[in-house]
Amino acid sequence: ALARRGAVARGRGRAACRARGGRARGGSRRQARGVRHEADLPRVLASNTKLLTTAAALAELGPDFVFETRLLARGEVRDGVLDGDLAVVAAGDPNLSGRFHDGDAFAVFRPWARALAARGIRKVSGDLVLVNGIFEEPRVHPDWPRDQLTTWYEAPIDALSFSDNCVLIRVRPGRGAGSAAVVETVPALPHFRFRNTARTVDKGGRLFVSREDDADVFVVSGTIARRSGPLDVWVAVHDPGAYFAGALRAAFAEEGVELGAGTRPAHGLPEGVWEQVAAHRSDLAATLAVTNKRSQNFYAECLAKLLGYRLEGKGSWTAAAAAVSKVLAGLGVDPAHFRIADGSGLSRGDQASPRAITTLLERMYFHSFGREFVRSLPFSGEEGLAWRRRLADPPYRGNVFAKTGTLSGVSTLSGYAKGATGRVYAFSILCNQVRSNAAAHAAQDRIVRALIDRG
Template structure:
């Protein structure tokens, strides 16, 4: 079966190379209708490949020069968009919050400081900031906490005669998105959602195999915390016999079992797993940083939800942290398809414009925005901000409308710059390399099981900019074939000439 599909696709690639990329000079002598007809025929050949007999495609390709549609297939049908939903979340965030919006996370004390002793608690008030992580601090996830320790020391604090409390009440208690599969719970891309988020609500783990078969595999946790317990069963084996590393976090707990094997003398590798209760995770790690720096903490670390009727004055901040801009955060969301950040931004929209930090209220803001720019809200069924849920449905037409409007929107350049570039960065770094699409296509990828999407912008050989959306659902072949199909279409568009 694989050999037959491979042969079929090899022939298709060759046919497109002859008809499209290598045939550009011949296309230029065709009339415009003939050139467009040839383009549509080439794309339809890709879409109608028997490999996708069980699936269905939604395709819209529109010129941004004059609004003319070069191709439409099922433009108003509903498709699971996967991470293409992030286009709606980030566009709304940039338009409504603004590219210069920043989060401010504050550390409060609940009592006085006397003779170096804080007689009270330290409370971290989270407001949905996703950037308390190594991604924004040269790989050091503890940088913000260390800065707070320095602030405390500058005030002469040597001991906390109270607790460390994490306050996540800025948002509603929605730890997972609607319809998220429980199969995903251990994975970084399904990290729990909290207004107080730290290190992407994950622990990094770096494995280093031993020099010879049977020697121990060493591992390092980042941050190095007692918050998680590791049941480590990875072994060193002879090269060629290694098995995939798998990890599973026990539901509602922080016990993580890790199995598999690594080749002797091989390179280190890095994985990430999610934590249970990220709010308490942040509080625990901050307490560990305090103690490691020489500040004694008498009490334990707590999630505010576990302290009934707990209140504290907000008149005594001792430290703050200000995030990067919303433009930078949206770039992380779209370039690397960061689900947690998208969920936090969605709830920020709800909090800022509906005074409720929930997914539902954030979605109200998104739908209000898309309605204002000419998208029928009925073409957008949205239950989360990231697209991880299979309950989301979007039409290709609505995506291309969003792309077209954002290209000319006052904040459009931030939206455009946030998208992955084919063959260069983000989730498109290894796709379309060495083709006319490399460095040209800027598009958001999307993937959940049996759903693959790619939507964005491409400039033709004539310098005409196009907006496109290519979505396939319900296919049963390897996703690499869906990638191939989308990449071939993008290459054909990049080579298109009227």
């Protein structure tokens, strides 16, 4: 076990920080007494839940796991026309976007269109079949705040998804004061609709962008200054299947391949003779990094539901929680000390004690996949991330690998801290009933600095 050492602090006001720390030097498993505070009391985790989800995914799937989303075709080709259907078979891959392609949203789909063209296919007369049977509804967890369903962090979870199931809404000023603002989606897709009452004003301006609860109708209101540049807002879509199909058609059209108008969802691949045309593959390491470094809820939920499907036979929230819990128990984390509701921490039902978190961190540090796990975590001072301003001064910069977590009244920080002598400490600081995030962050940072200063 990690040598148990740490420091404890309370947040200001009503903030209660439960803390536990531990130490490792190389492969040592020598026991030692340490300092801890309410280490066995479960607390709301917020995004520290992602540590549980990603550890379970890595331990169960292995670092060499690859998502494979397949494009298949059936039918005869005559004069450049496929007299038949295309099918896309889902793999639960959250990476079908422009994230790893310099922002080119269609980059994943372009090779598919070119593969069809290489077979002499310039038009598909039949349907586009979306084989999407591994994740079950509902797509939005029942615990998630109902007044935030259009935000990027509450995007619906589907096994066949495009661009994190979010679309970029771009608003520009009109020709002059009093004119309507110009609204578009990026990329432009025909099935999206708008209710736009936003107007252009001479100075100032305040815009509001949302979506109707049960349709992909985006509502834009307020004002925008006439000299303003474009304003971009990411909004979660309502219908992931329609979004995926629309994006695929648009990408294929750019490559000179026309798809038929019909789209059919399917739980499994329809009967017939299908031939694989192309596939997109994504690796687990990059997926874990986005999940933890970017704290991307959509990625975490896809991982959790995939584990549910593989271990429990269902891609439901209940199966996901059972699967993650099963893997964690197999790693030696006492199930009495944690409870899983979703994969991201957006649910307040995700709770664990500091002891459970540090036990998991210990097990993963000494795990054969431990290096991959630590690499997936954000580090102190890392540019472009929430960490860039915390613990960013020497000797702390680059020596803390940890996951933050934030909900209303919740601030958490758990991970590893490396002392000057090379000792590595596992720690978990879970603050609930927080009135001030700044005060909670300051308390957490003091604890981590104390660990590093111990050497």
